[in-house]
Amino acid sequence: MWGYFKFEWVQFFTNKKNVAIYCLLLFAVIFYSLRVAPAYDPIEKVDVDEIEARYLTRATFLQDMAMKDLTGSHPSVFMAIDIFNYINPYDQKRLDALDRGDLSAYAEATSEWYDITNSFTYQNGSFFYNPSYYTYGSQYAEDNAFYAYFENAKRYEMFAKADYDLSIALFEQRTALQTLERLLNGPLPVILIGCALLLAIDIVTKDRRNPTILRGFPIADWKKLFVKGFVALLGGIVLFIPILIGIVIIGLQSGFGHFGIPVPYYTANVNWMQEGLLDVMSLGMFFTQCFLLLMMWFIVIITVVLLSSVVFRNELVNLAIGMLIIFGENFYFSRGVGFFWSVENYPTSYIQVGQIVSKIRNYYYMSDQLTVEFGITLLFTSTVIVVILMMVIALNSRFKMVK
């Protein structure tokens, strides 16, 4: 068994296709780290000019209105005066804090600023969020901004209580670990699972090129399949090495951050008006949960490829089935659909690993049922079913793994 493992291991890491996947991923990571990450332009950034411009405009308006007789003025003028009088002190605090270099005070004022701004902006025809949310005619711009403001309010609330050094890079999520967090909430899980699929795709079918060497090995077919699966899983874990290289590159430019950084997650709280919509976990916990869910996904994809390989014996079919699983969620995903369908029971609903851990996916689905624990249970159950099917085939005396 150990001999067969070593044999498969060597083959896996000398496979030109696999080496190409690692090289392409490394190239993409280095490009991202050197060119894309430094150019990151968050919507919610620490922008003194923007705060000041907004503050001065409002202050000027308030001064102008103070000198006027407002009898008979439009009600919106009174509403603006009320809100500007209420919010401008917070902007004043933020500007003063930045002037003093007191980032803790800035975080406290900003947290409150986000809460207050959110309360009067959401679904208010007179006020709008940052215009960047409305790009590309986004149908859900308001909802996205509403969530982002809550998220920022929570994040800054935690920063205000922090006992570690604060920085603008930390606020804007530019540090290496926060960049990874952002990527895990974005395309990275699908990229990694896709890479795992491509790595595993020929792990069984390649044997047909060397049949007379392999088919006489005194090892049971089911053991061969398990060893192949294990090697493919280790190969999947190796995908994290390029990611770690990227973290080092970004870390050297923008700082590494640390595992205690707060990561807000959605709580689907019915009393959100009073208690808020989000809670926080540490970045370390976020990564741990993401890693577990990703590992579970690797295992699912690899076992499905193994089963498909013994049934269809064709890499293209393996690819098609794998792609169907990875992109299957797109066939039914739409905002709020979780309110009507039990999407939490579909394993494919858990593909956006970071969004499952931060639970923003629950916000999108309008469901509070998608949890990491349930996702792992569901994926594990799926794996067990696939493995049982594979074993039934592999233990059949007429089955030949290598023909």
Add this chain to the structure above:
Amino acid sequence: MIELQNITVEFAGKKVLNDISITFQQGEMIGLVAPNGTGKSTLMNVLMNYLKVNNGSLMFKDGLSYSSKSKEVKIHQFVSMMPDQSDLYNYLSGRDHLKMFATMWKSDKKLIDETIEALNMGHYVNKKTGTYSLGMRQRLCFAMQIVSNTEIMLMDEVMNGLDPNNVEVISHMLMKKKEEGKMIIIASHLLDNLEKYADRIFLFKEGKLVDADEIVATFSESILTTLRVKNMPEHVKQALLQRYPALSAQTLINGMTLISLGALNQEALSSITAFLVECNLPEFTFGNVTLNDLYAMYYHEII
């Protein structure tokens, strides 16, 4: 030990192996001879369970048979088949391949270096097999099976692409393995070599295994039974038969005329020798029917 009972394999209605029943013992070297496509490889594939039989059963030591996957693994621990040289991993070295087989069969690692030395592979075994010639690859495949060190070794065309020196080296190694008590089953077209070393030789005819001794009763005996004359003109043959009516003659497709000597005395043999020399036919030998003759006689083909 391998016991075949009524083994039948059919492809598209054609019986490639037809009701074969035979037993092979440990310490035997078995030769399989037949034209291409007549069932040699099929029989080997059946022995390895790479091919399911339509009928019949196969029994190994301790009553083991291919009745389940776990038993197949047990059988493959002591039965191996030489790999095909086209299946080698071109990016791995010869030594990597040998290590692979030694590890899979948990054999003594010392066997790797011993085999490399015995087969004169030292100068190339550490290079990638993609750079090997056909003969080098063939020797490596043979070495791979040797390091697996199984009790039963199946070899299909083991001598392919080998020069005469290497044929002899491999033959001696096979003899050594036979002396160690291993059963070696070889399918080969190098008939002289097979005849020299095999204990029993079987020819395939219409899916049946036919012992060479059944075709020519005295085949495996070292007795003088036949005069073999190369390129004997028909009129000379007729003249000889007229002079010695007790003789019978048969000209094979390979141009060899076999003259069965019966119970001729030494004087008669001297007379026949003189007759052939008179007829200007110096290429003749006294002895027994060779495997090449048998092959030409049986299949009407020349190798």
